[in-house]
Amino acid sequence: MELYEVLETRRSVRKYKIDEVSEDVLKKVLEAARISPSWSNLQCWRFIVVRDRAAKKKLAASMPDKNPAKKAVGDTAPVVVVLCADPKESGDQDGKDYYLLDAGLAMQQMMLAAHAEGLGTCWVAWFDEAKAREVCSVPEGYRVVGLTPLGYPEKQPSARPRKDFEEIIFDEKWGNPFK
Ligand SMILES: Cc1cc2nc3c(=O)[nH]c(=O)nc-3n(C[C@H](O)[C@H](O)[C@H](O)COP(=O)(O)O)c2cc1C
Numbered sequence: 001m002e003l004y005e006v007l008e009t010r011r012s013v014r015k016y017k018i019d020e021v022s023e024d025v026l027k028k029v030l031e032a033a034r035i036s037p038s039w040s041n042l043q044c045w046r047f048i049v050v051r052d053r054a055a056k057k058k059l060a061a062s063m064p065d066k067n068p069a070k071k072a073v074g075d076t077a078p079v080v081v082v083l084c085a086d087p088k089e090s091g092d093q094d095g096k097d098y099y100l101l102d103a104g105l106a107m108q109q110m111m112l113a114a115h116a117e118g119l120g121t122c123w124v125a126w127f128d129e130a131k132a133r134e135v136c137s138v139p140e141g142y143r144v145v146g147l148t149p150l151g152y153p154e155k156q157p158s159a160r161p162r163k164d165f166e167e168i169i170f171d172e173k174w175g176n177p178f179k
Contacts, residue, residue: 011156013151029110038105039098044087050136057075077151083144103146
């Protein structure tokens with residue numbers, strides 16, 4: 001799939017087929033995360049690949065019932081990838097903690113690669129961190145930043161709306177319409 005097609009057609013997928021993800025494809029998409037850019041190239045991220053059914057159910061239990069991705073994590077997706085990062089292994093500038101950016105970029109690279117492979121993903125950040133930490137034995141010091149179900153989509157969800165170009169993109173200075 002061509003890059004712009006990947007960007008335009010990626011969706012948050014919350015319904016999955018039961019089909020397994022092959023080891024080769026899994027490694028390929030995880031590699032896309034590994035080569036992501038980061039603050040001073042410090043690579044503060046760690047990824048935990050969860051395939052054990054009971055562990056996935058426990059991760060889902062760390063999510064509120066209202067989280068629309070709960071069933072995908074606990075029941076339908078064959079894989080869940082848990083994203084962790086060590087704030088001390090990254091940097092900060094003017095109070096901005098770059099571990100979140102580092103970790104987010106790596107996860108997004110993985111998600112785009114996954115979509116190019118015909119797989120679906122969904123960012124999940126609404127969960128109880130302490131519970132997720134326990135399920136995956138994440139050491140103190142690391143934050144559990146997010147997780148995603150990973151598997152073959154049951155169907156392609158429709159596109160969610162976005163703000164208009166003019167509202168968010170300026171020319172030279174804030175507020176100037178981009179020409
Ligand atoms: C940081 C972050 C956290 C998110 N957390 C959740 C979540 O906990 N549960 C969920 O169902 N979707 C979650 N989402 C997915 C968003 O709802 C989704 O990206 C947005 O509605 C746009 O839809 P799209 O990804 O299909 O374009 C999260 C997205 C981001 C970027």
